[in-house]
Each structure stands twice: as structure tokens, then as C-alpha cells.
Amino acid sequence: MPLDRDLRLDVCRGLALWCIFLDHVPNNVFSWLTLRHYGFSDATEVFMFVSGVTCALSYSDVRRRDGWASVFAHTLLRSWEIYAAFLILTVTLAVVVYGSGSDQLADQANVKILLQQPGAALAHAAILMYRPVNTDVLPTFVLLHLSFAPVLWGVLKFPNASLLISAFIYALVQFHGWNLPEWPINQWYFNPLAWQFLVVLGAWWAIRGYRIFGREIVSWPVVATAIAYLGLSLVITLSWEIEPLASAIPGYIVRVIYPIDKTDLDPLRLLHFLAIAVVVARFVPPNWRGFARGGLKGAVRCGERSLETYCAAVVLSLLAGLYLTEVSNGIASQFVVSAAGIAVLVLLATCMTWIGKRSRQHPKLL
Numbered sequence: 001m002p003l004d005r006d007l008r009l010d011v012c013r014g015l016a017l018w019c020i021f022l023d024h025v026p027n028n029v030f031s032w033l034t035l036r037h038y039g040f041s042d043a044t045e046v047f048m049f050v051s052g053v054t055c056a057l058s059y060s061d062v063r064r065r066d067g068w069a070s071v072f073a074h075t076l077l078r079s080w081e082i083y084a085a086f087l088i089l090t091v092t093l094a095v096v097v098y099g100s101g102s103d104q105l106a107d108q109a110n111v112k113i114l115l116q117q118p119g120a121a122l123a124h125a126a127i128l129m130y131r132p133v134n135t136d137v138l139p140t141f142v143l144l145h146l147s148f149a150p151v152l153w154g155v156l157k158f159p160n161a162s163l164l165i166s167a168f169i170y171a172l173v174q175f176h177g178w179n180l181p182e183w184p185i186n187q188w189y190f191n192p193l194a195w196q197f198l199v200v201l202g203a204w205w206a207i208r209g210y211r212i213f214g215r216e217i218v219s220w221p222v223v224a225t226a227i228a229y230l231g232l233s234l235v236i237t238l239s240w241e242i243e244p245l246a247s248a249i250p251g252y253i254v255r256v257i258y259p260i261d262k263t264d265l266d267p268l269r270l271l272h273f274l275a276i277a278v279v280v281a282r283f284v285p286p287n288w289r290g291f292a293r294g295g296l297k298g299a300v301r302c303g304e305r306s307l308e309t310y311c312a313a314v315v316l317s318l319l320a321g322l323y324l325t326e327v328s329n330g331i332a333s334q335f336v337v338s339a340a341g342i343a344v345l346v347l348l349a350t351c352m353t354w355i356g357k358r359s360r361q362h363p364k365l366l
Contacts, residue, residue, distance in 0.1 A: 007287050007300065008280065013050045014299030014349075017309045018342050019043035024134050024317035026108070027324065029331060030338040035276075037241070039233040040260055044137065045273035048195055051141070051306075052202020059152050060207065072149045079145040082307060083128075086138040089311045090114070090125050093132045093318060100322055109133050109318060113184065124183040131182075134314045136189040143192045144199050151200055159208035163200060170197035173264050187263070194265040198273075218282040226275035233272050298346035305349040312348050316341045 019034035020043050036042040063071050094111045106112040110133045114121040124130035128139040154162035172178060173194045179187040216222065236257070239246040260266045302309045320337035327333065 008284060009050050009054055010300045010303030011296055012046050012280070012303070013054075013306055014301065014303035014309075016043035016046040016050070017302050017306065017313055017345065018299065020047070020310070021313035021317055021341055021345065022338055024314065024321075025324070025334075025337065025341070026321045027329065028320075028334050028338060030334055037237060039230060039237055039276070040266070040272040041269040041276070044190075044262070045198060045265075045269060046276075047137075047306075048198040049202040049273065049277070050303075051144075052199035053206045054202075055145075055148055055199070056152060056155065056203035056206035059148065060156070063152070063156075068149070068153070071152065075145050075149045079142050082138055082145060083142045085307055085311050086128075086131070086135060086142065087125060089135055089138070089314060090122075090132055092315060093135070094118075096315065096318055096322075100326075102322070102325075105318075105322060105325070108321070129181065129183040134317065137310075140188065140190040140192045140195060144196060147196075148199075148203075151203060155200070155203050155207050159204055163204045166197050166200035170194055170265070174267065177264070179263070189263055191264050194263070198265065198270070217278055223278055223282045226278040229271060229275045230279065233268075233275075298342075298350070301349040301353055302345055305352045308352055309345050309349050312345055313341070316344060 019036070022028060022031045022034050023036055023042065025031065031037070034043060035046075059071050059074060062074050090111075093109055094114045097106045097109050097111045098115060103112070106115060110131075114125075114130075114132070121130050128142060131139060151162070151166075154165075170193075173191060178193050179191045180193075182188055210217075235245065236249060236253075239249050257268060260268050262269065320341055323337055324333060
């Protein structure tokens with residue numbers, strides 16, 4: 001039986017991409033419109049989970065139509081597309097920074113070493129060990145897509161066992177700090193050994209979880225618990241910005257919860273995202289008519305073209321930061337670059353969707 005595509009998926013992914021753009025613009029007051037300032041998790045968790053769900057839905061349909069060989073071919077092709085996009089984006093950021101002539105921007109974007117040692121940097125980028133700032137998620141997605149065909153097989157054949165194995169790997173990362181090396185120093189910012197759990201969880205939910213726990217997850221006891229956790233997270237997160245609130249947080253809580261690590265997907269971040277997912281599932285209808293109106297329609301378009309939108313958002317955030325640094329950093333300027341950036345993302349995604357539809361209508365033009 002085919003699994004239905006929930007329109008909330010593309011809306012959430014599109015909104016997550018907008019939030020990522022706003023968060024990546026340095027010193028942008030409009031980043032207060034995003035999740036980052038109001039809880040332990042941010043748009044990244046939304047993006048990862050939704051990707052797991054959408055991959056499970058899409059590749060399950062491919063398996064039913066064409067078999068497992070086609071699933072492997074599709075996942076390999078998508079991995080290649082993400083890999084190619086990552087390399088093109090890396091070179092594009094270097095070109096933008098070189099054209100700006102700003103050493104400060106080169107440091108901020110982590111492309112100074114690429115400009116100084118292009119051969120070594122590109123060689124390490126080719127094996128996913130070097131990446132400019134804000135491109136980190138793409139190499140992680142390359143690995144996750146490469147492994148998604150066997151993951152999907154496991155989730156379809158042994159759903160609960162596959163989820164437990166993924167959770168066990170995640171737990172080992174939390175206890176032992178396993179990660180992959182990055183060049184020239186440090187480790188992967190989005191540890192694929194940890195973040196794979198959120199993708200597998202999304203796939204498991206799409207294939208198995210919602211059939212078993214769909215009603216329980218939106219029951220009032222679960223929703224009330226989720227809202228309470230979101231409230232606690234809100235208070236603690238705001239305490240990072242409001243000094244009187246920080247002094248009101250008991251010391252034993254501070255000692256237990258910190259640091260809240262993003263690299264390894266800290267359990268508090270994971271729980272915060274799950275609480276958001278519960279609230280959204282309870283209060284937002286699957287195919288609400290509002291999704292087809294105004295800004296939400298633009299979010300749907302961005303969600304449908306997530307790779308292109310993400311890459312464009314990284315470049316636009318760099319250009320926006322350059323403008324705010326070199327021209328004006330006032331509130332009006334921050335509003336202009338934020339609004340213009342989102343408008344460009346929506347326009348790009350809409351054009352890509354239109355081109356895709358036209359190419360399917362006229363597949364043989366040569």
C-alpha cells in the first residue's frame with residue numbers, strides 16, 4: 001500500500017531552510033524569528049528528520065515500482081548530486097570571498113586555507129574532509145544517502161530492530177565521542193554517526209511508527225508533556241540572553257544539562273525536536289488549506305527543492321553578511337537582506353519546480 005505524502009513535510013523543510021538562512025547571516029536580529037533562540041534544537045533537526053521521512057516515502061515507491069536495484073541506483077545518484085553540489089558550493093564561496101578581498105570574510109567562511117593552499121584543500125574537499133562554514137551538512141547527507149538503501153531494507157524487513165541498532169550507535173557516540181576526522185583540524189561538525197539516528201527515526205516513523213503510535217503520539221498526556229518540556233527549554237534558552245533569568249536557573253540543572261552539544265546531537269536537542277514534532281502533529285492538520293496560500297506556498301516550493309535552496313541560502317547568507325559588514329548593519333538593512341534573501345530562495349525554488357515540470361512534459365527535445 002503506497003504511503004501518502006504529507007504536505008506538512010515540505011512546509012516544515014521549507015521553513016527550516018528559511019530559518020537556516022536567517023541563522024547564517026551574522027549579527028542578524030531577524031534570526032530571533034527562528035527556533036534557535038527558543039529551545040535546545042533548531043532547524044537542523046527538522047531538516048534531518050523530514051529528510052528521513054521523505055526518503056523513506058520516495059524510495060519505498062521506487063522499490064514497489066522497479067525493485068531494489070532501482071532504489072540503489074536512485075540513492076547513488078542522489079548522493080552524487082549532493083556531492084557535486086557540495087564541491088560547486090565550496091568553489092563558489094571561495095570565488096565570492098576572493099572577489100570581496102576581505103581577509104576577515106575569508107576567516108569567517110573558512111576559505112582562507114582554500115585560497116592559500118587550493119590543491120590540498122580541494123583534494124581534502126573531494127574526500128569530504130574539508131568544508132567551508134555552513135556547508136557541513138552536505139557531506140553528512142552524502143554519507144547518509146549512500147547508506148540509505150540498506151537502511152530502508154532493514155526498516156522494511158526488521159523495523160524495530162533497525163531502529164534499535166541505530167539508537168545503539170547513537171548511544172555509543174554519546175558515551176565514547178566517536179566521530180570522523182576533518183582537515184586540517186577538528187572533527188565533522190555534523191557527526192554522521194550521531195545524526196543518522198534522526199534520519200533513521202524519520203524513516204522508521206514513515207514506514208512503521210505512525211501506524212502503531214499515530215494516535216498515542218497526539219494524545220493529550222503526551223502533548224501536555226511535550227508542551228511542558230518546550231516551556232522548560234524556552235526558559236533555559238532565554239537565560240543565555242537574559243542575565244536575571246540565568247541566575248534563577250538552579251546550579252544542579254546547569255551541571256547536569258551542559259554542554260548541549262550540536263555536533264553529536266545532544267539528547268536534550270533530540271527530545272526538544274521530538275516535543276516540537278508532537279505539538280505540530282497534534283495541532284497542524286496534514287493537508288491544511290493554508291499550505292497553499294501566501295508565504296507557506298513559498299515554503300512548500302523551497303521544501304520541494306531543498307538541495308538547490310540550501311546551496312543558494314549558503315551563498316546568499318555570505319553575501320548578506322558581506323553587505324552588512326561593508327555597507328550598513330542597521331535594523332533596516334538587516335530586514336532588507338533577510339526579506340530579499342527569502343524572496344530569492346522562493347523565486348529560485350519556484351523556477352526550478354517550473355523547469356522540472358516542463359522538462360517532464362517535453363522529455364525528448366534533441
